[in-house]
Amino acid sequence: MPLTAAETALIAQARQLAREQISPQAARWEQERRIGHEALAAAVALGLTRLQVPLAAGGLDFSFACKAELAEVLAGGDFGFTMSLINTHNVAAKLARDAAPAVAARYLPDLVAGRRLGCTALTEPGAGSDFAAITTLATRCDGGWRINGAKAWITNAAEADVIVLFAQTEPGSGGRGIAGFLVDGRRAGFVREPAYALGGQHSIGTGGFRLTDYLASDDELLHPPGQAFKAALGSINGARTYIAAMCNGMVADALQVAWAYGQQRSSFGQRLADHQGWRWRLAEAASELAACRLMVSRAAELIDAGQATGAPAQLAAAQAKLLACRMADRQLPALAQAMGAEGLREQHPFARHLLGARVAGFVDGSTEMLLERICAVMGG
Numbered sequence: 001m002p003l004t005a006a007e008t009a010l011i012a013q014a015r016q017l018a019r020e021q022i023s024p025q026a027a028r029w030e031q032e033r034r035i036g037h038e039a040l041a042a043a044v045a046l047g048l049t050r051l052q053v054p055l056a057a058g059g060l061d062f063s064f065a066c067k068a069e070l071a072e073v074l075a076g077g078d079f080g081f082t083m084s085l086i087n088t089h090n091v092a093a094k095l096a097r098d099a100a101p102a103v104a105a106r107y108l109p110d111l112v113a114g115r116r117l118g119c120t121a122l123t124e125p126g127a128g129s130d131f132a133a134i135t136t137l138a139t140r141c142d143g144g145w146r147i148n149g150a151k152a153w154i155t156n157a158a159e160a161d162v163i164v165l166f167a168q169t170e171p172g173s174g175g176r177g178i179a180g181f182l183v184d185g186r187r188a189g190f191v192r193e194p195a196y197a198l199g200g201q202h203s204i205g206t207g208g209f210r211l212t213d214y215l216a217s218d219d220e221l222l223h224p225p226g227q228a229f230k231a232a233l234g235s236i237n238g239a240r241t242y243i244a245a246m247c248n249g250m251v252a253d254a255l256q257v258a259w260a261y262g263q264q265r266s267s268f269g270q271r272l273a274d275h276q277g278w279r280w281r282l283a284e285a286a287s288e289l290a291a292c293r294l295m296v297s298r299a300a301e302l303i304d305a306g307q308a309t310g311a312p313a314q315l316a317a318a319q320a321k322l323l324a325c326r327m328a329d330r331q332l333p334a335l336a337q338a339m340g341a342e343g344l345r346e347q348h349p350f351a352r353h354l355l356g357a358r359v360a361g362f363v364d365g366s367t368e369m370l371l372e373r374i375c376a377v378m379g380g
């Protein structure tokens with residue numbers, strides 16, 4: 001399905017945002033180890049936190065193909081900023097769709113205005129790839145649920161306090177007993193850990209938190225046991241697809257920086273771009289990028305056709321993420337090499353993008369889990 005005029009216009013505005021506000025500030029966010037709030041305000045003004053929120057809830061209800069293109073364009077500015085923004089957006093869209101009206105009304109306005117950040121918490125200190133092994137425990141109590149446990153490696157957890165959290169209600173039952181809750185980080189029983197100190201990509205705001213006798217009311221149960229595991233996995237093909245698009249965006253940005261450099265830097269009496277050995281490297285990157293973009297488009301098409309959870313979408317999304325992550329892992333160092341020592345400067349995006357590609361290899365299904373998914377769909 002072609003993009004609408006409004007979607008195309010929004011993508012053009014996002015491209016400008018990435019070029020003028022995200023990319024120029026990303027190195028500072030990294031130095032200051034923080035989320036890029038300045039650009040978040042501009043993203044809110046464009047409507048990016050309302051992208052897939054239904055029209056009835058004041059959203060734009062744009063297509064998934066539009067979301068994937070936006071993810072590519074924004075990640076070309078900064079992967080971490082884009083992760084942070086999309087995660088807040090995803091919580092807003094989920095609450096508008098799945099939460100009780102009173103709960104949605106309580107949190108949606110602050111989320112879409114960027115006044116509060118959102119996150120989705122599956123991973124724990126003891127369980128990552130094996131989601132069914134989570135041990136955060138939710139037990140029934142008068143009027144709701146009492147939750148105890150810890151979450152780790154969560155995007156936006158450094159600041160987010162509107163949290164979609166998955167917990168086990170029946171230890172030993174695996175995925176069957178998992179339920180989904182809305183957790184408010186301003187309530188008693190919630191303790192945030194300091195943001196993680198990592199090798200980079202601090203604009204993701206990665207961190208964790210602990211819940212001690214946290215009380216969730218009945219209407220804050222988003223997905224009852226028996227339905228939450230499926231709900232969590234229901235959005236994963238979309239997430240894999242936009243992460244693939246983000247890898248494409250980082251390579252596209254690096255390619256453009258290297259190409260521009262090759263036009264003005266000379267060696268042995270001619271421009272770098274006039275050396276066949278130099279420019280072939282960029283032609284390889286551009287060709288692999290084009291292939292990965294097609295894979296993202298194919299997955300996005302299936303999702304927009306209402307087949308987000310079927311086997312074809314599982315396969316298309318897993319393959320798109322697998323190959324886009326590998327392409328970024330391979331091409332970003334090659335493009336940095338094409339810049340010579342200049343590519344090491346902080347003002348250039350290569351090191352930042354490289355770490356972004358490393359993170360992409362873990363979130364929403366590690367490379368190994370994608371290979372397993374591909375085998376499962378193939379009937380293995």
Ligand SMILES: Cc1cc2nc3c(=O)[nH]c(=O)nc-3n(C[C@H](O)[C@H](O)[C@H](O)COP(=O)(O)OP(=O)(O)OC[C@H]3O[C@@H](n4cnc5c(N)ncnc54)[C@H](O)[C@@H]3O)c2cc1C
Nearest residue numbers: 120121122123128129153154155206359362363364366368
């Ligand atoms: C920056 C960042 C942001 C994140 N944001 C979120 C978030 O917002 N919400 C959230 O819930 N989680 C988030 N995560 C966590 C992410 O989903 C996990 O890192 C991922 O699920 C992998 O889990 P793990 O890192 O614990 O690796 P483990 O599960 O411990 O696995 C370690 C390694 O072994 C491999 N492995 C595991 N099992 C198998 C197997 N059966 N066969 C072959 N190989 C295997 C894995 O692929 C991995 O390479 C984030 C992670 C990062 C780095």
